[in-house]
Amino acid sequence: MIEAKNISGGYDGKEIIHGLSFEIPDGKLTAVVGPNGCGKSTLLKMLCAAVPVKTGQVFIDGKEMKALGAKPLARSVSFLNQNRDTPEISVARLVLHGRFPWIGYPRTYRQEDQDIAENAMRKAGIFEKRGFMMSRLSGGERQKAYIAMNLAQSTGNLLLDEPTTFLDISSQLELMNILAAIKAENKAVAAVVHDLRLAFEFADMMAVMREGTLTFAGSPEEAAASGSLEDAFGIKIKRGEQYLFRMA
Numbered sequence: 001m002i003e004a005k006n007i008s009g010g011y012d013g014k015e016i017i018h019g020l021s022f023e024i025p026d027g028k029l030t031a032v033v034g035p036n037g038c039g040k041s042t043l044l045k046m047l048c049a050a051v052p053v054k055t056g057q058v059f060i061d062g063k064e065m066k067a068l069g070a071k072p073l074a075r076s077v078s079f080l081n082q083n084r085d086t087p088e089i090s091v092a093r094l095v096l097h098g099r100f101p102w103i104g105y106p107r108t109y110r111q112e113d114q115d116i117a118e119n120a121m122r123k124a125g126i127f128e129k130r131g132f133m134m135s136r137l138s139g140g141e142r143q144k145a146y147i148a149m150n151l152a153q154s155t156g157n158l159l160l161d162e163p164t165t166f167l168d169i170s171s172q173l174e175l176m177n178i179l180a181a182i183k184a185e186n187k188a189v190a191a192v193v194h195d196l197r198l199a200f201e202f203a204d205m206m207a208v209m210r211e212g213t214l215t216f217a218g219s220p221e222e223a224a225a226s227g228s229l230e231d232a233f234g235i236k237i238k239r240g241e242q243y244l245f246r247m248a
Contacts, residue, residue, distance in 0.1 A: 001059075001062070002024040002058065002059070002157050002188055003022070003023050003058070004020060004022045004043075004046075004058050004059075005059070006019050007019070007020050007021075007055065007056030007057070007058060008053075008054050008055045009051060009053045009056075010042060011042075011051050015054065016039045017039050017046060017212050017213075018211075019056070020056075020212070020214050021214070022043070022214055022217060024159075024190045026188045027186045028188065028189070029179055029183045029189045029190075029202060029204050030188075030206070030207060031192075031193040031198075031199035031205070031206050032044065032191065032192045032207045033192075033193055033232075035232055038209045038210050038211055039209055040161075041192060043209070044161055044192060045079070046058070047065075047159060047190075048077045048079040049065060050081075053065075053066075060076045060077055061076055061156060074100070074153065075101045075153075075154070075155060076156065076157060077158075077159065078098070078150040078158050078159070079150075079158075079159045079160075079161075080147065080158070080159070081161055086134050086135055087134055088135060090131055090132065090133055091126055091133075091134060091145045092131065094146070094149055095117045095120055095121055095148045095149045096109055096113065096114075096117050096152065097149055098120065098148075098150060099113040099117065099152055099153070113152075116152055116154060119151075120149070120151035120152040121145075123151055123181065123182070124144045124145070124147045124151060125144050125178065126141060126144040129145075140170075143167065143171070143175055144178070147160075147163070147178060147179075155187075156186075156188060158182060158188070160189070160192070161191075162192045162194060163192075164194075172195070173198075176201070177202075196229070200220045200224075203220055204219070205219060205220075206220045208223055208228040208232055210228075210232045215228045215232060216228035216229075224237050
């Protein structure tokens with residue numbers, strides 16, 4: 001579980017998140033939604049110390065993040081950034097990078113590390129491509145490889161910044177199903193999601209952001225009823241057999 005209490009912060013001397021309190025509970029998939037530029041990515045980065053927290057506190061599994069060293073933090077929370085280079089290495093080698101917080105230097109992988117990495121690739125649906133170079137994979141396959149790397153990190157908390165961006169519909173659904181399976185292991189999972197239909201279909205919790213603040217947190221159904229999504233996106237929401245969206 002990750003809990004933020006009245007946090008503010010940003011980067012380059014600019015405050016982007018303003019006094020925000022927020023929880024990512026265990027065993028739930030939390031969708032972080034909001035218009036472009038509202039601070040969604042910055043929030044996730046603050047929750048894993050990739051962007052500094054200026055004021056307020058973040059707790060990881062009940063322990064204050066500032067009190068954790070780099071290695072204990074990396075063993076507690078993993079973060080999948082939206083913008084990444086494609087390394088010229090195999091899938092299996094990339095996934096083993098997730099074991100770095102658990103091994104010393106020089107890096108010598110134990111059988112335990114190999115087994116954990118293999119299991120992570122199977123869960124992410126990329127095991128059959130373990131010998132492929134990352135550059136040979138499709139966008140959806142690369143995302144699976146990176147998710148496998150996060151799983152190999154063996155944390156109880158996973159943060160993902162726009163994991164479905166640039167994927168086709170089939171790959172988006174497959175990836176969201178993988179995240180649903182991960183949270184079923186009682187892990188706390190939060191993802192920035194741009195497609196509200198995906199958020200309504202897969203998320204247990206929805207955090208709605210606007211201009212660096214949290215305007216609502218609760219179930220997707222509660223978010224729809226609250227009017228916060230309409231205010232954030234300037235849309236109208238109609239509930240039938242599924243949620244329908246149109247411009248206000």
